Amino acid sequence: MSYEGFLAENRARLLAGLVAAYGPELGQEAAAEAEAYGWQHWDRLQNMDNPTGYLYRVGQSSIRPQMRPTGYLPAKPDDGLPDFEPGLAPALETLSELQRTSVVLVHALGWSLTDAAALLDVDMSTVRTHIQRGLEKLRSALKVEAHVN
């Protein structure tokens, strides 16, 4: 398969994962780095079982030094798009990266557990666990005003 063909099939998912992890701005940068890497190393990558997962990790590595601790996910709905809880983005940022990426890939962007697991190179049950824990944390964070610790 050509690299172009591979990208056509997998680019959306790769970008989705990196945007879920790091937000649109950094996520796109990470995806660009990963795709460039893929161009250079396609000879080696095409023989791997999961080149998309590998490129996802390339994207992660390229961007981590630049990560800001908070405020990289969009906090307000874009004009014309449905509203969502303002506390959601900050709450998502308190999740671990894997929890956030799993929750956003599956529940915000509609990817299947199978696709998410392949991208993150973990088992489906692991993704399920991350989602479960991530949702629990979100639920608890978003109810925080009603609850005094």
Add this chain to the structure above:
Amino acid sequence: MSTDPTTTPSDGSREPADDALLTDLRSFGLTLEADLDTSIRPTATPAAVEAEPRPVAVLSEDRPSDRRRPARTVVWAVAAALLVAAGFGLGAVWRDRSGSIDSVGPADGNTEGGAEEGGLDEDPAEDTPDESAGPDGDDGATPQSVPAGPTEIVDADGEVIVTVDDADSNDPTVDLVVDELLREEALGDMGRDELADLLAAGGLQIETTLDPEVDRQAIASIEELYPNDQGLPSEPGLVVLDNETGAITALSSRDPSWNGLFNEPRMTGTAIKTVVLAQAYLDGFSPNDVVRADGPCSFPVGDDDAEPLTVGGSYGGAQSIEAVTRSSNNCAFVRLGLIVGPERVLELAKALGLTMSLEEDQLVSLPLGVAELSAIEMAGAYATFANDGIFEEPWLVETVLDADGVVLYEHRSEPRRVIDAQTARLVTETLESNVERGTGGDAQLEGGHPAAGKTGTTSTFTDAWFVGYTGQFTAAVWLGQPSDPVDNPNGLASIEIPDWSRFGGGLPAALWGSAMVRLHEDLEPVPFIEPDRVPAALDEAELLEVPGELGPCGNALSEELAESPPTMLVDNDGDGEADCFMLDPTG
């Protein structure tokens, strides 16, 4: 609006609030995409890499992970063996074990193989190999002598972990092995130096119980939950014991030089409370007995001049022993320790393999975990509760063979009963409730495997623990810094890791849970045995009294002391003025 994901978590755990959250997440996803020039959804048209728009993206087929597929060679070996067994009788298969499986062809083919093995006509019994044959000889000849040389320490699969060719080896695995060989007097009564020399030149083979698969699973969990790409100095480590045998099946950490830490004493923090708990149950207290849980609390220490021990981290009035375990309430446990007697707790700890030496004036604070213990010791103590009160010292050396393959030493189990089964089951019940509803919540396992355990957090945040067990395994997870840092005297508190990690209930518990889920994947759940019911032993009024307990702060207010941080001023009588102060353990 996008379609619902096709495979949402299907464990039926939906609550009404979930729907609102999921709806918000979907809306959030739309906003996330809004800045991009391409869609990032499964059914969308991908951005054009080529000039024309392409049809709906076909996702690449998901292939099962390689690690789930049996290795091809194993599959063929099994198939070949079965064919041979069917065609030629078991004797031929047995005889063939010394050769390569490839030499045996399919039943309808390989007459050459058939002729060698004797086919159906030969008496299979004649093919049984000589039991006394050494590893090289399959014909009963005397074992060959090989020149002595370095010693190989191998894992449970026979793969070499470390080769010892130097008597001064600093390798931590070697240290552990040497410690155990000395302890067991495995090779006779010899000193450490002599043993080290023997290893370096004796050409021994030391077979351990370390299971590389368990290690792989543990490392996978660490990689997943604590990638540590910032290169922080704190790293987690796991010790895994097999409950049935007491064998150490894993000493897992990403830093190979870390192995020594499993044997290096570190402050246990509040994971030691379990020993206080056990002593209380031994004395006949019930999980429903009530102890005073409020804080801060102060207790006299040693003689009159000594600064009293003042403790925070405690909330609530009178609570049951089970409840204060779930919240790891410090004051309640110091009180409980004083009620049952710290010296007796110390004795029980020793019986559980915990070698603590505490000064007289440290006994009061024993439940707070100032004593230092190793991860291996902690796992061994907790495994006792998993094993209904029977203690076995954790071990990893299975056999020692000399250069000729002669067995010099084989491990012999020496379990001993330390507490009665009922007490062990009561402790288990309380620790199980701690995982279900207490600070150990992140350690819960899927698949119906019951789990019992206790967090340990030190007041200096230098060490964070989770120690627990299922029916099959006991594991201790420790997070901290491998070396005593001169540059980093405040330990974990001074480095930027997520707050979540500093407490035993955070990363250590989650790591424990994750590793245990992997280890139990193909196992049937083993339920814990329930204890008999124990009614409350004492009147509430009796248990509330702790001899000698001081008021909320043992220290009188003094300006000088009040200024040296970190301190917390306490207003005892609610008149708006500080009456005393206590050190603020959270820094």
